[in-house]
Amino acid sequence: MRISDLVWAFAIALLAALVLVHVQSFPPMPGQKFGPAVYPGLIACGLLVCAVLLLARGWKARRQAALIEPMAWWRDRDLVVGFWLIVAVLAAYTAVSEAIGFIPVAIVALLALNLAFRVRPPVALAVAVLGTLLVHTIFYKGLRVPLPWGVLKSLAW
Amino acid sequence: MLANLAAAFAQVFDPYVLAVILGSAVFGLFVGAVPGLTATMATALLVPVTFFMPPVPAIAAIVTATAMAIFSGDIPGCLLRIPGTPASAAYTDEAYAMTRNGQAEVALGAGLVFSAIGGLFGTAVLISSAPMLAEWAIKFSDFEYFWLVLLGLTCAIFIASGDPLKAFVSLLLGLLIATIGVGNPAGHPRFTFGEPNLLSGISLVPMMVGMFAVSEVLRYAINSKQTLVVAQGRIGNVFAGMWRLTVKYPKSILRGSVLGTLVGALPGAGADIAAWMSYGISKRFSREPEKFGTGHVEGIVESGAANNSALAGAWIPALVFGIPGDSITAIVIGVLYMKNLNPGPTIFINNPVAIYAVFAVFILANLLMIPLGFLAIKAAKRILQVPRNILMPLILLFCIVGSYAINNSVFDVGVMLVFGLVAYVMEENGFPVAPTILGVVLGGMLEENFIKAMIKSDGDLTAFFSRPIAATLGVITILVWLSPLVLKLLRRRAAPPA
Incomplete structure (x- = not known):
């Protein structure tokens, strides 16, 4: 997604303003002039300056480009599905992996991604199962990362 | 020093460390040769694994993998006209033109041999200059460090990027991200919004994995219908004629290596910029500039040496000042902290053996590059035919587990996702990612030195110029800041009034 400098300028200015408002709530450092709000406040001021410069640049070029250009x-x-499936897989993993467990979630995730990238179904299934077991062995057995077992807890090896 | 050197070599030649070096060499060669997987991504993917290793093998793994990946990025450039890593992009068209002229082995051979030579040159500079610089840097106070960090960040904006304004936004974003958590001089929890996982700040590793690996997988997803066509033809003996090239282009090799080391040492500018600059300079000073672009090896010799020497050059400021020279050393600095090898001038006093071991690994990796690179070229066509639609989901799974492994927390997987998307959107819109990473890595140091210096001087800004070195660094930084304005004025004056 190509977003014009004008839109970026507003987004950056908004972020800077939010930071500036939020840092007002930081308490001063006892006995010191420079508290925790000073440094993020300076960064926000820097962002505001950039926003103004981007605004000027975007205004000059406003006729050349759409505000948001579709790709x-x-x-x-297929490509849209592939892209958002990656995002969905990561979000879903964050949400459910502790409850359901690494192995089932990873197998489903790999299978879905392989199919979305047009791998033949039998190959996709084999890659999903073997790939999951390989990664699990390397990290769980080899590096002792406590990947969650979830529903497979009774089978833990 | 000799005792330290002997101890360092003993550590590096330990069978376990040698096995790690060999394994990461193969990994680096593979990652570099697959288009869409970069040397920085190789580093980000390695970090979770190195997390479980002692310091020397952990660093050895990263040094070896990156050196190999920067070389093997030449392979798909030569055979597919797609650079395997951004560092090969400068001379991809040239190398592909050579392949079409039936000279693939000369292009690949030059890439391999002169990469190794450039890498060894950069290593020699690293070994000789870093301890000297450290001795000088040990006298630095908060004022010098403040300017040094600011100068480093300034280089990242003005030298390493085509659009300084957007690079500046990227940098400020990185500095802002670094303020999250309680790690500030006041110890106040900033921008945590009651989330306990944010108290210690955003974890560097999940963020890096997101920005350098997940974003690449996302980019693959939207290009997944692109088919790769491998150039046909046999690849002959890659070493034939290399001696002749060495004798013919000694100046190019030296110039590429020197420039690469220097550009590498500049914060924010890494192997890719070194290669672009070297290729340009090579053409400018060549006796046959008209041949560039038609399959002429001279530019490959010079920029091939430059991109590998930049890798070693980037370690100089990283080790001596804790200021990364490129994105890879930005990750390395995170690893050094995790291993209690805090970078800075005192590392040469507190941990000389570890530092000499790093030097030894650099030498070993660049020497190993010749035989292993030769094998990688032999296997090139097979590596390039690896189905990326199967590989990419596996890499994503590796990213998930790697991010999780650092703190055993799914929160970090979420962090990885967010930064993967952020990096993707940034790059699509011309905001470079490297300044953000530098901002995150250096943000804490910049604030600490700034606040301490302000407290010491009681808010008097002239104190920042009261010591000679601080004043010099300060003036240089301000001059770099003013340079675009001055250039603009000069141009306006030079142009006749309309």
Whole structure:
């Protein structure tokens, strides 16, 4: 997604303003002039300056580019599905992996991604199962990372 | 010193460390050769694994993998016209033109041999200059460090990027991210919004994995229908004619290595910029500039040496000042802190053996590059045919587990996702990612030195110029800041009034 400098200028100015408002709530450092609000406040001021410069640049070029330019890949359904599936897989992993467990979630995730990237179903299934077991062995057995077992707890090896 | 050196070599030649070096060499060669996987990504993916290793093998793994990846990035550039890593982009068209002229082995051989030579040159500079610089830097106070960090960040904006304004936004974003948590001189929890996972700040590793690996997987997803066409033809003996090239282009090799080391040492500018600059300079000073672009090896010799020497150069400020020279050393600094090898001038006094071990690994990795790189070239066509649609989901799974492993927390997987998306959107819109990483890594140091200096001087800004070195660094920084304005004025004056 290509966003014009004008839109970026507003977004950055908004972020800077939010930071500036929020740092007002920071308490001063006892006995010192310079508390925890000084440094983030300076960064926010820097962002405001950048926003003004971007605004000026974006205003000059306002006729040349749309505010938000759609990308060619947005029109290809397969590519859109592939992109958002990655995001969905990571979000879902964050949400459910502790309860359901690493192995089932990883197998489903790999299978879904392989199918979305047009791998043949039997190959995709084999890669999903073997890949999950390989990564699990390396990290759980080899590096002793406590990957969650979840529903497979009774089978833990 | 000799005792330290002997101890360092004993550590490096331990069978376990040698096995780690060999393994990470193969990993680096593979990652570099697959288009879409970069040397920085190799480092980010290695960190979770090195987390479980003692310091010397952990650093050895990163040094070896990155050196190999920067070389093997030349392979797909030569055979597919797609650079394997951004550092090879400068001469991809040249190398591909050579392949079409039936000279693939000369292009690949030059890439391999002169990468190794450049890498060894950069290592020699690293070994000789870092301890000297450290001795000088040990006298630095908060004022010098403040300016040094600011100068480093300034270089990242003005030298390493085509759009300083957007680079500045990226940098400020990184500095802002670094303020999250209680790690500030006042110990006040900032921007945590009641989330206990944010108290210690954003974890560096999940963030890096997100920005350098997840964003690449996302980019693959939108290009997944692109088919790669491998150039046909046999690759002959890659070492044939290399001696002739060495004798023919000694100046190019030296110039590329020197420039690469210097550019590498500049914060924010890494192997990719070194290669672009070297290629340009090579063409400018060549006796046959008209041949550039038609399959002429001279530019490859010079910029191939430059990108590998930049890797070693980047370690100079990283070790001596804790200021990363490129994105890879930004990650390395995080690893050094995790291993209690805090970078800075005192590392040479407190941990000389570890530092000499780093030097030894650099030498070893660049020497190993010749035989292993030769094998990688032999296997090139196979590596390039690895189905990326199967590989990318596996990399994503590796990213998930790697981010989780640092704190055993799924919160970090969420952090990785957020930063993966942020990096993707930033790059699509011309905001470079490297300044953000530098900002995050250096943010804490910048604030600490700034606040301490302000407290010491009681808010008097002239104190920042009261010591000779601080004043010099300060003036240089301000001059770099003013340079775009001055250039603009000069241009306006030079142009006749309309």
